[in-house]
Amino acid sequence: MGQEDKFAFVEAFLEGRSRQQTRRSLQGVVPLDAVHVQKQGKTLVNFSANDYLGLSKHPVLIAAAQDYTQRYGTGATASRLVTGSFDIHQQLEAALAADCGREAALLFNSGFQANVTVLGALLDRHALVLCDRLVHSSLLNGALASRATLTRYRHNDHEHLESLLRQAVNQRYSRVVIVSETVFSMDGDRADVDRLVHLAQTYGAILYLDEAHAIGVLGAGGMGLAMGNPGVDLAMGTLGKAFGAFGAFLVCSARLRDYLINACPGFIYTTALPPSVIGAIAAALKLMPSLEGDRQRLTRHAETLRNQLRAAGFDTGPSSTHIIPIMLGEAERALSLAQWLETQGILAAAIRPPTVPQGTARLRLALSSQHTRQHLGSLIGALRNGHGQRH
Ligand code: PMP
Numbered sequence: 049m050g051q052e053d054k055f056a057f058v059e060a061f062l063e064g065r066s067r068q069q070t071r072r073s074l075q076g077v078v079p080l081d082a083v084h085v086q087k088q089g090k091t092l093v094n095f096s097a098n099d100y101l102g103l104s105k106h107p108v109l110i111a112a113a114q115d116y117t118q119r120y121g122t123g124a125t126a127s128r129l130v131t132g133s134f135d136i137h138q139q140l141e142a143a144l145a146a147d148c149g150r151e152a153a154l155l156f157n158s159g160f161q162a163n164v165t166v167l168g169a170l171l172d173r174h175a176l177v178l179c180d181r182l183v184h185s186s187l188l189n190g191a192l193a194s195r196a197t198l199t200r201y202r203h204n205d206h207e208h209l210e211s212l213l214r215q216a217v218n219q220r221y222s223r224v225v226i227v228s229e230t231v232f233s234m235d236g237d238r239a240d241v242d243r244l245v246h247l248a249q250t251y252g253a254i255l256y257l258d259e260a261h262a263i264g265v266l267g268a269g270g271m272g273l274a275m276g277n278p279g280v281d282l283a284m285g286t287l288g289k290a291f292g293a294f295g296a297f298l299v300c301s302a303r304l305r306d307y308l309i310n311a312c313p314g315f316i317y318t319t320a321l322p323p324s325v326i327g328a329i330a331a332a333l334k335l336m337p338s339l340e341g342d343r344q345r346l347t348r349h350a351e352t353l354r355n356q357l358r359a360a361g362f363d364t365g366p367s368s369t370h371i372i373p374i375m376l377g378e379a380e381r382a383l384s385l386a387q388w389l390e391t392q393g394i395l396a397a398a399i400r401p402p403t404v405p406q407g408t409a410r411l412r413l414a415l416s417s418q419h420t421r422q423h424l425g426s427l428i429g430a431l432r433n434g435h436g437q438r439h
Contacts, residue, residue: 069379070400072113077395081105082418085395093423095413100265100370101342102418103292108335109328113293116327124320129309132320140330143295147333148275148283152305157318159260159286159296160186164193165314166282167227167297168251169307171196171256174222177253178212178253180204182235185403187227197221203232206243213251224253227419230273230283231261234404234412236371238273245279256282261371264290270336270343275299293328297319342417346370349415349424356428365410372400373410374431382409385434392430 065071077085077092082102085094103109116136126132137155141165144153165188171177175196179187181203191198201209209226216224226248228239241257248255259272263285267273270290274280282304287295298308308315350370357364363375376382382398389396389411400409413427 052361061216063150063193064361068401070384070402079105083416084422085111087390087395090390090393092390092393093419093426094395095415095419095427096288096395096397097416098261098414099292099348100269100290100416101262101292101339102416103290104333105336106292106332107329109292112327112331113324114327116323116330120323122324123322126319126320127316128320129316134320134323134326136323136326137320138328140326140333141297143330143333145299147269147336148271150276150278150299152302153297153299154300154305154308154315155321156284156315157293157321158259158288159284161314161318162284162296162298163187163258164190166284166308166310167191167225167256168194168313169311169388170194170223170225170282172222172255176210176216176219176221176224178216178224178226180228180232181241182232183227183255184233184258184260187229196225204237204239206240206247209244210247210251217251219306224251225256226253227256227258229258229260230369231259231266231369232298233261233371234399235365235373235408236261236367238368239366241274241277241280245277248281249279249349255279255283256284258284260284260286260289260296261369263287264332264336264339265343265346265370267423270339287325287329287332291332293332294325295329339417346396346415346417349417349419353413353424353428356424357431360428360432362431370415372413373417374413375408375410377407377409379409382411385431386411388434389427389430392426392434394427394430396427 074394077087079085082105083094085092124363141153163186171194173195177191177196177198179200181200199212230239257274257280262272274283282300284298287293331429354364365373380406386398396411399412
């Protein structure tokens, strides 16, 4: 094979993506405030960010990030098990555990990393992992990399899940792990946490739930739908979405935390989160109880938008949260509507396969408590016009 052929697979892959209208490229934006960005010189209202409470621009978080940087420096300088476990990391973990009403919490450098590495530590090739069909790529990657037997149950179909659990009873698996999100990232619907806990307990399975899109937004004090439930063995929350910062954490028993500190390569062999990030997360956590009004506004916004979208003839799928898809089917339709919205001053990303299943391309609208009624009104108006003109 000649030198020039070495990357033929790259060309073939990219051409395939272009043909299917699913080739992506990075689109540079400059964030202006909690809901506006500038793109190619044009100011757009952003309906695609996961900054659900607008905390990424909150002065208290910014001040805390600056303060921790002044006191501790810009980097953690080592992994947690070497000399990167500062008092601020430990205090934050204690506060996260306490606020979730759990025995222990452990920080990770991202939600993606937490999912991959924690599932890796829970599973081995003799285990069975049962994932909801729509779980995030990071959960799927963790399950696949572990070489456990992976079965995906139909989305939110607990009868299907139970039948798989029943079948597993007579097999010789080392253990069974159930994996779901509590709020699904692309559909904005919820899992029934109580049902999952019941099934896990009935069949002696380990329950792992991803609260990436629930933490900060839903549940008591905004601390998620599963974090505080002792029947959920492990719950993961991201800190780069509603918390406005970066990173992730896991709540679990003290014994499991101890196990993960010893058995999770993605925890052990990576530099600890930097002080600025720890400061921002700690400040967000302190603010959380006081943000009930913001969470209620977000819920009201979502209800208003869903009702108006449905009235205008859009399919918003099963959404019951601040994440609202507009189901469009083919990638090309999603792209053209996103492009139209951009001409109207609105940023709403088209989500296409492989991020979502074939034939379910969509616009994914993610609301913020910082959006105003006027923002929602402009969005609906632009969508109605775009719909009428183009579809
Ligand atoms: N889980 C889910 C459900 C997600 O949507 C995401 C982010 N898109 C992640 C995990 C990854 O989190 P992070 O961005 O912190 O890596």
